[in-house]
Amino acid sequence: MAVDVAALRDHFPSLTHGLAHFDGPGGTQTPRPVADAIVATLTGPLSNRGSSSVSELNAEKAVTDFRAAYADLLNVSASGIVYGRSATQLTYDFSRHLAKSWKVGDEIILSRLDHDSNVRPWIQAAQRGGVTVRWIEIDSETSELDLGSFERALTSRTRLVAVTAASNVLGTKPPIRRIADQAHSVGALVYVDGVHYTAHSLVDVPALGADLFTCSPYKFLGPHCGVLAGVPELLESLDPDKLLPSPDTVPERFEFGTLPYEIMAGATAAVDFLAGIDPGAGDSRRERLTHSLHFVHDHESVLRSRMEEGLRALGDAFTVHSKANDRTPTLLLTLDGRDAREAQLHLAARNVVAPAGSFYAYETFAALKLDDPALRVGLAPYNNADDVDRLLEGIATFL
Template sequence: MPADLPVLDVAAFRAEFPSLESGIAHFDNPGGTQTPRVVGDAIARTLTGPLSQRGSALVSQRNAEDAVVGFRAAVADLVAGRPGGVVHGRSATALTYDVSRTLSRTWSPGDDIVVSELDHDSNVRPWLQAAERAGVTVRWLRLDPATGELDLASLEEITERTRLVALTAASNLLGTRPPVATVAARAHEVGALVHVDAVHHTAHAAPDITAMGADLLVCSPYKFFGPHCGALVADPALLETLRPDKLLPSTDVVPERFELGTLPYELLAGVTAAVDLIASLGSGDTRRERLVDAAGRIAAHELRLRERIEDGLVGLGDRLTLHSRAASRTSTLFLTLRDHAPGEVFERLARRDVLVPAGTFYAHETFRALGLPVDSGLRIGLAAYNDDSDVDRLLDGLADALG
């Protein structure tokens, strides 16, 4: 790392997280990060302050309105979108189901959709189920198990009949960052929409929805220090063309058209606080500029720790196999073990207060593409608050657990 590159003050950042006082070394971050104090404070302040339905006459109404407006602006800055195209949802999975049901009404037999073997099941199953109901064909972008990369030869699956391509911006299992813009360009050549799952990617970058070529993008704030909810981002003009099911008295204005019931204002305020905390780590004149700068600092820090872990894993020899091999990837590592069950190693690490989960990670298609049984390994996922002492404890624990 060049000496003049701005660095992350990890000790100061860790101090923002009361939960880290537990002593747990968290490597479960792809499943959800710890929550900083400022986010909890924003949630409590909004929830316990004057609060009512949105409006402008009373402070309780203005508080609700401010929470919604602030949320849309913060998420838009995070992904370089437009506030009028930001939709709140219970989760990225719920939002993808919602949009899949809406879009599939425009499909008919003879059409096809394209999904990927790199994706979390939340960007696969909703589309497969919608395709089955609509009677359309499903095609696949394939994973090369030898490299952990998307096989670009499978772009030929995108044809004149393709109506939608669904692709992750980063695999939550392997960390692989596929060339989303390349895939999107091919999809747009044939008039298909592109739905990008940026849940894992957004935790390690400040994505640019336009540069990616994403028509629809989902992310999950609880993966980047926020509360448990989801956000969908699209061009407001595209959202105007979609007609979801809604209650008769509810507004038909975009993006509210897609939000069912009263919004959880306290969670929206928590998302804004999380985005502002990330932005505080960077420099720049605008929040977007600060977010991009902060993402660079975080990525440099995580890469240094990831390389330390990878070097340590090499020292363990053939007792494990590392499957995260892509040239462009996040600080997430998936490994399988030669002589030990993943659950056994998880338990031994947990006794040291080191949290490295074993499980399916909802990556069924990726496991199949790798030729591995589902639930066959461990996932090590870094976040900005991990430090060298965490890595030391992880490597010591793995060496002990694997003998």
């Protein structure tokens, strides 16, 4: 490997506690440069945005740097980057913005593969407007989306298709570009939940065909917040409810109240940290991100193979439901006749963090008739072979 993973781990103070973390899909550990950026911004000097003092300029820089960083990460225009408290909050906001133009008889399409944050806001908006909800189903044999059900659901009345780029429980990565092209052929918008996807893939929003795309920096080493990337022309066409004196420019018109400059600075530092993992010879941050995230993908793929081979060797006392050909290094397990929370506690006693639950994937668990809770194990860039071996040993002693 081009990167010294032990040296990479040294940047994460929390790893000195001896825990093997497999809870990355719910939120990763934080490297020191991210925390340092938060502290440096918060301790100032800092004021509201402006241009008449150093403290105002510091706030302005935090916002400008944030938009530039996420433009590079997602390969979009900085004017299309919207800050949010979370991806859930952003989706609720944009469900209301978009639903203003919906009318009775319109239709939207949702996916059974999605986290509820990309389901319930749209259902509730549709109910208020008399809009019909149709579904993309899951093939239970493959854990893939049933694209036939999508094609049957798509009509000239479809206004929106909301779909995940990667399942937060199964890891399944649907063919988003294919879905987007078909949706666009009938004039529908495509809203992509990229929260889990962005943690494990080099994102190219235009290549995916997404009109609106969300991610959450705390899933990839940053602080707790959300980001929406939108086509600037689309954002210009939307008319959100907002305070009269607040900015009407894009993307500011979608950001309500004073922004948390320190969190934005931390989120920017997370992008820079990712770009510096294995930057290669790239001159631009996007080039460095491309090189680094290819390393992360390769590193996580090696560990995923080690994990899957080890689980197969343990026999058939559990079922692995992550079966898609194209997926992230996240596995969902149910343990035959055993409560997954007992497994979580057993692992925790051995300093292995692997949570049990349904992880807000309400539709996925219902569609596949999965036991709730199930055990989810997910990898992050700081995981190593020792972590995987400790996980496997812990599961073996539980069975």
